[in-house]
Amino acid sequence: MSLVRADFEVGGINVPHYHPRATEVAYVLEGKVYSGFVDTNNKVFAKxxxxxxxxxxxxxxxxxxxxxxxSPAAILGSFDSQNPGSMKLPVALFGSGINEELLEKAFGLKDKEIHKLKKRFGSENED
Structure with a gap:
């Protein structure tokens, strides 16, 4: 088991991500948080x-x-693993070195747009 606290400024986000080795239970300590997940049929469950x-x-x-x-918000995340892992989608897609042509075709973006995203989410910008 492990725990994490996440504090959010007004408008702050926790980017779309997943934990490959754990289920998470998120408990709101303070504030209002739009929270949700996407199932394997691409249906969003959020509130x-x-x-x-x-x-x-x-x-x-x-x-x-x-x-x-x-006002600021905070959540406490509880995981059923000591090492839940975290895959943040923007970094995984645009900061990992995936072939640019593949990304252009997958997202219907131009080369210039892909370069901008790769610069923004490159490995030097990770937490």
Whole structure:
């Protein structure tokens, strides 16, 4: 088991990501957080959760959070693993070295747009 606290400024986000080795239970300590996940049929399950509310993110499922309140928010994440791992999609897609032509075709973006995303999410910009 492991725990993490995430603090969000107004409008702050936790980018879409997933944990390959753990289910997460997110408990809102303060604020209003738009929180959700995408199932394997690409259906979004999301709602605003507030202080005292809980949301569960099954292992390996893409999920996200955003502070939608007018004051800071905080959540406590509990994992059923000491090493849940975290795959942040923007970094995994545009900061990992995937072939640019493949990314252009996958997302319908121009070369210039791909370069901009790679610069923004490159490995030197990771947490």
């Amino acid at each position: 605003v959760i507030e202080k005292g509310d809980v949301m569960v993110f099954p292992r390996g499922v893409l999920h996200f959070q955003m502070n939608v309140g007018d």
